[in-house]
Amino acid sequence: MDIISQLQDQVNTVAALAFNTFGALQRDAPPVRLSPNYPEPPPNPTDDAAEAPNTSEQPKLLGAGLVKAAKQFDALVAALPLSDGGEEAQLKRIAELQAENDAVGQELQRQLEAAEKELKQVQELFGQATDNCLNLKKPD
Amino acid sequence: MATATYPPPPPYYRLYRDYLQNPKSAPEPPPPIEGTYICFGGNYTTDDVIPNLEEQGVRQLYPKGPNIDFKKELRSLNRELQLHILELADVLVERPSQYARRVEEISLIFKNIHHLLNSLRPHQARATLIHILELQIQRRKQAVEDIKRRREEAQKLLKESLATLDGH
Numbered sequence: 001m002d003i004i005s006q007l008q009d010q011v012n013t014v015a016a017l018a019f020n021t022f023g024a025l026q027r028d029a030p031p032v033r034l035s036p037n038y039p040e041p042p043p044n045p046t047d048d049a050a051e052a053p054n055t056s057e058q059p060k061l062l063g064a065g066l067v068k069a070a071k072q073f074d075a076l077v078a079a080l081p082l083s084d085g086g087e088e089a090q091l092k093r094i095a096e097l098q099a100e101n102d103a104v105g106q107e108l109q110r111q112l113e114a115a116e117k118e119l120k121q122v123q124e125l126f127g128q129a130t131d132n133c134l135n136l137k138k139p140d
Numbered sequence: 141m142a143t144a145t146y147p148p149p150p151p152y153y154r155l156y157r158d159y160l161q162n163p164k165s166a167p168e169p170p171p172p173i174e175g176t177y178i179c180f181g182g183n184y185t186t187d188d189v190i191p192n193l194e195e196q197g198v199r200q201l202y203p204k205g206p207n208i209d210f211k212k213e214l215r216s217l218n219r220e221l222q223l224h225i226l227e228l229a230d231v232l233v234e235r236p237s238q239y240a241r242r243v244e245e246i247s248l249i250f251k252n253i254h255h256l257l258n259s260l261r262p263h264q265a266r267a268t269l270i271h272i273l274e275l276q277i278q279r280r281k282q283a284v285e286d287i288k289r290r291r292e293e294a295q296k297l298l299k300e301s302l303a304t305l306d307g308h
Contacts, residue, residue: 004260007257008254008257011250011253011257014221015250018246022228022229025229026232066222066225067222070218070221070222073218074215077218078211080211082210082260082263086207090263090266090267090270091266093270094266094270097270097273097277098273100277101273101276101280104277104284105280108280108283108284108287111284114291115290118294122298
C-alpha cells in the first residue's frame with residue numbers, strides 16, 4: 001500500500017484507539033464518591049474478582065497502545081519521500097522527460113524502419129537466390 | 141405482478157443507417173463537456189480540485205502559503221492531537237460536563253490531518269508520472285540498443301556469407 005494510504009490508515013487507527021480507550025475506561029471505571037454526605041458506594045464483589053487485575057492495568061495498556069500508534073504515525077511521516085521541489089519543479093521535470101522520451105522514440109522509430117528495410121532486402125535476395133538454385137537444378 | 145421493461149434505446153440509431161457506406165452522413169459524437177454539468181439532478185464539475193478547508197466550514201490549523209512543509213505540519217498536528225486526547229481525559233475526570241468542546245477540537249485536528257494528506261495526492265500523482273516516464277525512456281533506449289546490435293550481427297553474417305560464397 002502506498003505511503004499516503006498507510007498514513008491515512010494510521011490516522012484512522014489512532015482515532016479508533018482513542019475512542020475505544022475512552023469507551024472502555026468509562027465503562028469499566030469503578031463508581032466514585034460524589035460528596036461526603038452520601039455513603040461510600042457498595043463494592044460489587046463479582047466485578048472486582050473478575051476484573052481486579054484488568055482495571056488497574058487497563059489505562060496503562062490502552063495509553064501505551066495510543067502512544068505506540070502515534071509513534072508509528074511519526075515514523076511514517078518521516079518516511080514520506082517528499083522532495084522539496086514543489087509543483088513547478090515536478091512539472092519542469094515532466095516536460096524534460098517528455099522531450100527526452102520523444103527524442104528516444106524518434107530514434108527508435110528510425111532504427112526500426114532501417115531494420116525493416118534491411119529485412120525486406122535480405123528476404124528479396126534470399127528469394128532470388130533460392131529461385132536461382134531451383135532453376136539451375138538439373139533434373140536427373 | 142407488474143414488471144417494468146427496460147427503456148428503449150435512444151432513437152438516434154436511425155441516423156446511422158448508411159454509416160458503412162458514407163461515414164460523414166451521420167452526426168458526429170457530442171463533444172466532451174466542460175465546466176459544470178447536471179447528472180440525475182446532481183451538480184458535478186469537470187474541474188477536479190480539492191476544496192479548501194474553509195469552503196467546508198472547517199478551521200485550518202496549519203499555516204497557509206504556497207509551499208507547505210508537509211512533514212513538519214503533520215508532526216506538529218500529531219503532537220496537538222496527543223495533547224488534546226490527554227486534555228479530554230483530564231476534563232472527563234475533573235469537569236465531565238465540558239467534554240463537548242474538547243471532542244470538537246479533536247475532530248477538528250483529525251479533519252486537518254486528513255485534508256493535509258489529501259492535498260499530498262496530486263504531488264504523488266506527478267511523482268508517479270515522472271517514474272513511469274523514466275521507466276519508458278529506459279525501455280526505449282534498451283530497445284534501440286537491441287535493434288542496433290541485431291542489425292550489426294545481421295550485417296556481419298551477410299559479409300561472412302558473401303566471403304564464403306566468393307571464395308567458393
